[in-house]
Amino acid sequence: MQVFEKNGHQVVYGDTLEYLRSMPDECVDLIFCDPPYNIGKNFNGRKEKWASDQDYLSWCYQWIELCIKKLKPTGTIYLMAATQNMPYIDIFIRPYVTILSRIIWYYDSSGVQARKYFGSLYEPILHCVKNPRKYTFNAESILIEAPTGATRKLIDYRKAVPTMYSSTKVPGNVWQIPRVRYRMPEYENHPTQKPIELLKRIIIASSNPGDLVLDPFSGTFTTSFVAQQNGRHSIGIDVEEEYIKIGLRRLDICKEYRGETLQRPCKSYEQQQPESIENLPLFNHDKGTSLHGYNS
Numbered sequence: 001m002q003v004f005e006k007n008g009h010q011v012v013y014g015d016t017l018e019y020l021r022s023m024p025d026e027c028v029d030l031i032f033c034d035p036p037y038n039i040g041k042n043f044n045g046r047k048e049k050w051a052s053d054q055d056y057l058s059w060c061y062q063w064i065e066l067c068i069k070k071l072k073p074t075g076t077i078y079l080m081a082a083t084q085n086m087p088y089i090d091i092f093i094r095p096y097v098t099i100l101s102r103i104i105w106y107y108d109s110s111g112v113q114a115r116k117y118f119g120s121l122y123e124p125i126l127h128c129v130k131n132p133r134k135y136t137f138n139a140e141s142i143l144i145e146a147p148t149g150a151t152r153k154l155i156d157y158r159k160a161v162p163t164m165y166s167s168t169k170v171p172g173n174v175w176q177i178p179r180v181r182y183r184m185p186e187y188e189n190h191p192t193q194k195p196i197e198l199l200k201r202i203i204i205a206s207s208n209p210g211d212l213v214l215d216p217f218s219g220t221f222t223t224s225f226v227a228q229q230n231g232r233h234s235i236g237i238d239v240e241e242e243y244i245k246i247g248l249r250r251l252d253i254c255k256e257y258r259g260e261t262l263q264r265p266c267k268s269y270e271q272q273q274p275e276s277i278e279n280l281p282l283f284n285h286d287k288g289t290s291l292h293g294y295n296s
């Protein structure tokens with residue numbers, strides 16, 4: 001296990017169970033868990049598939065218990081899981097925490113959809129707190145526009161002086177947020193990267209500046225990145241070295257890793273190409289005319 005740290009942000013290269021066991025209890029304000037779903041995804045060559053559903057769930061129960069131990073009495077934990085596994089996790093976690101919301105992260109798919117059944121367009125997220133009477137929820141900071149369907153502002157005539165209805169609201173439990181696509185600036189090379197927008201809502205709502213945010217399955221370290229952008233501290237853990245490099249780069253913890261310069265890989269459409277054939281110099285000393293050079 002290796003820990004890299006800078007300005008209150010830790011990138012941990014190692015197994016999450018091992019690191020969680022080494023942490024003091026009740027020290028974290030917010031935990032976001034996005035584990036492998038046991039659906040055969042390939043994480044940089046490491047295929048995630050347990051021998052049985054029971055084996056997978058037993059493993060989940062271990063890190064969930066540890067996460068809850070590490071959470072402060074006023075803390076919040078968000079948990080993601082595959083739709084088919086979420087009912088087990090929901091039932092397992094109930095004795096330990098209060099589930100405030102069962103969130104649906106809904107996204108439309110630009111890709112090919114199932115043709116013989118109804119394709120899946122959502123992932124469930126549990127929003128839980130240790131103490132339902134004392135927890136952080138910054139409702140005012142996450143307001144969204146409330147579509148009323150009306151072309152003009154609605155007026156509340158029940159008030160002594162008629163006033164306009166508020167046009168903003170706290171989001172409900174269905175969140176429509178696009179998945180991360182290759183052409184988005186935030187894209188990293190990871191099969192299940194979560195969007196900045198999703199983590200921003202979670203972190204702003206359920207933590208305050210200076211709080212500690214933990215992500216036990218960091219992947220591209222979106223959680224830590226958003227925590228850093230919003231003045232929180234962070235601990236992110238991943239077992240895969242390629243993803244540790246992404247974390248070190250995104251959090252600007254170091255510029256080099258084992259002699260390798262950490263740079264965002266160039267996307268295929270970013271390769272330098274002449275804008276148009278007219279912009280080429282007319283004569284290239286090595287290759288003859290520019291048209292000749294461009295085509296060769």
Ligand SMILES: C[S@@+](CC[C@H](N)C(=O)[O-])C[C@H]1O[C@@H](n2cnc3c(N)ncnc32)[C@H](O)[C@@H]1O
Binds near residue numbers: 017043219240
């Ligand atoms: C679903 S992905 C998380 C994606 C992440 N939320 C993001 O936005 O990029 C799960 C991650 O858990 C990591 N992982 C799997 N088993 C692990 C373990 N035992 N300890 C630490 N990380 C692990 C995988 O390498 C993978 O990057």
